[in-house]
Amino acid sequence: MPFKIDFKIPMLFILLNSHAFAQNIEAFFPSEALTTVGVYYYPEHWDASQWDRDLKNISDMGFEFTHLGEFAWAQLEPEEGKYDFTWLDKALELAAKHHLKVIMCTSTATPPVWLVRKHPDVLATEEDGTKMDHGSRQHATFSSNYYRSYSMKMIEQLAKKYGNDKRIIGWQLDNEPRRFLDYGQDAPQRFRDWLKEKYKNIAALNDAWGTNFWSGTYTSFDEINLPLHKQWGMNLHARLDHYRFADYETASFLDDQAKEIRKYSSPNQWITSNYIPMYDVSFIGMSKELDFVSYTRYMVHGNNDGIGSQGYRVGDYSSIAMANDFFRPLKGAYGVMELQPGQVNWGSINPQPLPGTTRLWLWHVFAGGSKFTCTYRYRAPLYGYEQYHYGIVGTDGVTPTPGGLEFSQFTKEINTLRKKYNTKSTLPDSYLKRKTAILFNPDNVMGINLNKQTRVWNTTEHFLKYYKAAKSFGAPVDFVRDSTDFSKYPVLIVPAYQMIDQQMIDKLTAYAHNGGNLVLTCRSGIQNRKGHLWEAKFYEPMWKLIGSQVESYDLLIPQAPGNIKFNNEDFEWISWGDLLKPNKETSIWGTYDSEFYKGTPAIVHHPLGKGTVTYIGVDSKKGDLEKQVLTKLYNQQNIAIENYPEGVMVDYRDGFGIAVNYSDTIYNMNLPHTAEILIGTKAIKTADVLVWKY
Structure with a gap:
């Protein structure tokens, strides 16, 4: 029998709890369980006579929960205002019969045809006026007033029906929520209202957007339309605010759902949503009503090479790791709602994963601290868009796929660990001493990506150069936000933090002054929080912190890379290079070894109070330079590191x-x-x- 998890919550906790993440994650996911494993099941796709067999087999394979109702709005509400829960009740009954807990989902990713035909304004509209239509998923916009309000009626019925059902452990809101840059009926006014709330008066907006440039001044919020991103020369600051607004629409729609559910649900039930890991949006982590966040990860779909000739069958080694370390700090806990079970159908090329790889991914998810792992899906679909997508069992409905067997193997192995679990265990001291934070601010990422200055700049890859280096050291890594207390991290890396204010400069200064080792990289602090260049010399507000002036920067063409000299080794760069003029007390660690400014410092380091500040003013071509600089810093500070090879x-x-x-x-x-x-x-x-x- 699978490990039995007690999902009961102590009465004192219930009395003290209000909502949201003040709740104790331990109550949802007891430590002694380590993790729990589940699988999606779509009873509406199969003859009801097969449900009992399928759910029994799910349990027999070692799964401890299943996942229902994700894309079933048409089955839950076949006509407007007429709900049918009989089929879902039967599925829940059979899941309980076979000792499976259930995650209940809201079906807002797939509105029924009667809704979109009666109210076509709920359909998302592209910038060119193209309107989406029924027949896919995620075709309704979060910027439709009617869609937002009507969705809550369906969610209210679900919550009333199942909010106190002990068989249900939690709720998934929507599915892989996305950013809609919607140009539909309600979006312009919703954007104007959001801008009014943000800026309060039109003068403040004009200042933030720099509308004196090109005669762009507004006299009223009513004059503002949605910015056209495909129109050349469109105001960058308006476009950035459009991204922020669209992300707010996504995050607030999830919050509205969570609030509706909590009107009727037991505090025993947690609420989350499953995000595709994206590092250029701000809606991930913005929803305040979620108990924790979860993510989706598909590793093999023809879009990355991995390592070696068969690496495309294993995937990029940093993908799961970075998602773990990005999502976990957002709420202190995370789960993985969809982990690839085998071959998929929607990639550019859809190869079979290498034998053992699905199990590898499961253990990698677990290693990051995941509270649960779920997979899409139990049975391989016979029809629809995702034909050829593998499940835990094949098209006959009973034969386990290779990935299904590896999931089953993982559940057995977790049971082995549960028997060895010690409640008094602590993390190794050497591991904790190299704990590293990477500061992530989505505004900065979005702002840079709107105005890269060179086609070869890749913001995510820039982050990965530092992240991969830290993980090769065997360091535990957290992606942290502006509000985080940095003091618990011996090393804080701040990559390409383009927009900054004096408050953050002071916070970073205090971190180093009190003993932290601060690493800043190129582009950090070149703009203020409005996205404006400082009315000063380049980066001038940063000079005191980094111990150097920044005289200018350069960008190279791809076919003519430049060289950096560091520790008597040469490293190539092309995408961004700050030209530094360090202060007398600042050490020069690396210099440009080519171009007309050969010999100019590119990497500097200086003590600050009890700590240090290192400024790496160049983005190398391969990331080898960044790793060597960090190695020197960790060694200098007597932080013991490992040297794990790539992969x-x-x-x-x-x-x-x-x-x-x-x-x-x-x-x-x-x-x-x-x-x-x-x-x-x-x-x-x-x-x-x-x-x-x-």
Whole structure:
């Protein structure tokens, strides 16, 4: 039998709880369970006579929960105002019969045809006027007043019906919510209202948008239309606000759903949504009513090469790791709602994953601290857009797929760990001493991406150069936000933090002054929070913090890379290079070794109070420079680091060490003699895993 999880919440907790993340995650996900594993099931896709068989098989394979109602609005409300829960009641009854808990979903990603035909204004409209239509999913816009209000009626009925159902552990809102740059009927006025709330008066908006440029001045909010992103020369600040507004629409729609559910639901039920990991939007983490966040991850779909000739069957080793470390700090806990079960159908090329890879991904998700992992889906679809998409079982409905067997294997292995779990376990001291934060501000990412200055700049790749380096050191990494207390991190990396204010400069200064090791990178602080260049010399408000002036910057053409000299080694760069003039007390760590400014400093370092500040003013071509600079800094500060090769990731949680290998060679793990190997061997093969108790 699967490990039995007690989802009851202590009465004192219920009495003290109001809502949202003040709740104790321990009550939802007891530590001794470590994690729990589930699978999507769509009873509406199959003959009702098969439901009992399917749910029994799900349980027998070791799954502990299932997931219902995600795309079923037409079945839940076949006619306006007429609801049918009989089929869902039966599915819930059978799930409980086979000891499966349930995640209940809102179906707002798939409105029924009667709704969109009666109210076509709910359909999203593109910038060119093209209107979406029924027949796909996510075709209704969050900027439709009617759609937002009518959705709540359906959600109210669901919450009244199932909000106190003990078989339901939690709720998923929508599905993979997205940013709609909608140009429909209600969007312009909703945008104007959002701008009024943000700026209060038109003079403040004109100032923020710099509307004196090109005679763009407004005299009233009513004159403002949605900016056209495809129109050349459109005001950058207006476009940035349009992104912010669209993200607000997504986040507030989820918050509205959560509030509606909480009117009727038990505090025993948590609420989340499942996001596609995107690092150029602000709606992820913006919804305040979610108990925690979860993400979706598909690793093999022809769009990345991985490592070696078979790497495309394993995926990019940083994808799950970065998602773990990005989503976990948002609320202190996270889950993975969709993890690829095998071959998919929607990629540019849809190869089979390498044998063992699905299990590798499961362990990698677990290593980051995930409270649950769920997969889409149990049965492979026979019709519809996702034909050929693998499930846990194949098209006959009963035969496990290779990925299904690997999910089942993982559930057995987690049961092994549960027997070894020690409530008093702590993280290794050396691991904690190299804990690293990476400061992420979505406004900065969106702002840079609107105005890159060079086609070869890639903001996410810039972050990844530092992230991959820190993970190769065996460092636990958190992506943190502006409001985070930085003091608990020995190292804080601030990549391309373009828009800044004096308050953040003071906060970063205090962090270093009090003993932190601050690393800033190129483009950090070149603009104020409005996205305006300072009325000063380049980066001038940053000069004191970084211990250097910034005289100018350069951008190179791809076919003529420049060179950087660091530690007597040469490194290539093309995308952005700040030309520095350091103060007398500031050390020069790296210089430009080509171009007309050869010999000009590119990387500087200086002590500040009890800590240090390092400024890396250049974005290297491959990330090798960034890793070497960080290596020097960690060594200088006596922070013990590992040197794991590319593709090997090692993390610790709950008294266990987990190593996963995405590389194309065997990696021999060095373990202390006291380690107890629970799963795997020290010689970790490609797509294999090693788990030990330390």
